[in-house]
Amino acid sequence: MVKRIAALVVAVVALILLFSSLFIVKEGEYKVVLRFSEAVRIHTEPGMKFKVPFIESVTSLPKYQIIYDDNKPTEILTKDKKPIKVDNYTVWRITQPQQFLRTLKTISSAEARIGDNVYSTVRRKLSEIEYGDIISENTARGDLNVEITREVAETAERQNYGIQIVDVRIKRTDLPEENKDSVYERMISDRQSIAAGYLSEGDEESRKITASADRQARELMAKAESEAKKIVAEGEQEAARIYNEAYGKDTNFYQLYRTLESYVTTIQDETVIMLPIDSPYTRMLLGRE
Known part of the structure; x- marks a missing residue:
């Protein structure tokens, strides 16, 4: 009977020692084994671990953020x-x-x-x-x-x-509530000043661009007018050459044409002209030419 009691006591003590030596490491935590308040081991992987009962203790620390x-x-x-x-x-x-x-x-x-x-x-x-x-x-x-x-x-x-x-x-x-209004007003004033500066810079840049465009336009117009005058002069010169060449082929026709042109210039509206009987105009009118 005594032996049985002794065996039972030993079994109970063994179980107590066993359970006091086991601990579980969970996911997302460190298990730190302390011996006399000094860390001796650190367990980071999940699972069942062992420690020395009554001598070592265990504390948990979070592994996550x-x-x-x-x-x-x-x-x-x-x-x-x-x-x-x-x-x-x-x-x-x-x-x-x-x-x-x-x-x-x-x-x-x-x-x-x-x-x-x-x-x-x-x-x-x-x-x-x-x-x-x-x-x-x-x-x-x-x-x-x-x-x-x-x-x-x-x-x-x-x-x-x-x-x-x-x-x-x-x-x-x-x-702070007591400072909001004054700070907001100052910020609005500062932003308005910055905006005015941007507008001023924009106006100045606009004037520069407009002046440059006007100058380029004047230069293009002057160049175009010069080219036009040159083309007109060349055309008049070519026309005179063609006229001279055409008139030189029939002198009598040219003389008649010039005479008729002078009539157009001289006789206008109700103009009265007195001509000598032997003048070229008279002979032309009388069909003597």
């Missing part, structure tokens, strides 16, 4: 001294669980340290940019997010926390 967003907008001054409220979030992950436990220990302390680094970097970056550029330039906002992410990631790597900063994004930038 974590989004840190404290939802507490902070007030920052821009380059043109405009107070704005900035709200941002950070995506990060644990890459070295052992180092993470040695330096930061918990998720909450890690996010507190990340929040300090992000705030410091965002405040410095926005102090180098004017408010109008922050709210109106999407590309500038994109570049700003990239620069902030890079600097915060470099800081985390330099401090050797065992974490990786994946992304830092500014969600919104708002003006």
Whole structure:
């Protein structure tokens, strides 16, 4: 009977030892085995694992990416001294669980340290940019997010926390209610000034183009008139040559033609002409020529 009880006790103790030495690693987590609060092993693959009972303990850390967003907008001054409220979030992950436990220990302390680094970097970056550029330039906002992410990631790597900063994004930038009207009026005034400058430059360019076109038109007209006069002169010269050639073939006909032309020029309306009986006109009229 005693032996049976002893065997039962041994079996129970063995089961207790067995169950206390087993643990399960789930998908998406690190299992860190601690011995006297010091990490000795890290399990990353899912499955059943073993530890030394009563001497070793196990703690879990997330392997997946974590989004840190404290939802507490902070007030920052821009380059043109405009107070704005900035709200941002950070995506990060644990890459070295052992180092993470040695330096930061918990998720909450890690996010507190990340929040300090992000705030410091965002405040410095926005102090180098004017408010109008922050709210109106999407590309500038994109570049700003990239620069902030890079600097915060470099800081985390330099401090050797065992974490990786994946992304830092500014969600919104708002003006305090008491400053919105004055800033908006200033922005409208600035945009109107820029628009007036563009219009002035456009008018100046328009005048230059118009003057150039007018000058080219005058040059083309002068050239065309010169060409026209040259063509007319050449035509008149050719006509005179043809006339001379034609008239030279029949002198009497030419003389008759010239006489008739003189009649057209001389006798108009009710003109009265007295001619001597022996004048060429008289002989022509009397048919003596």
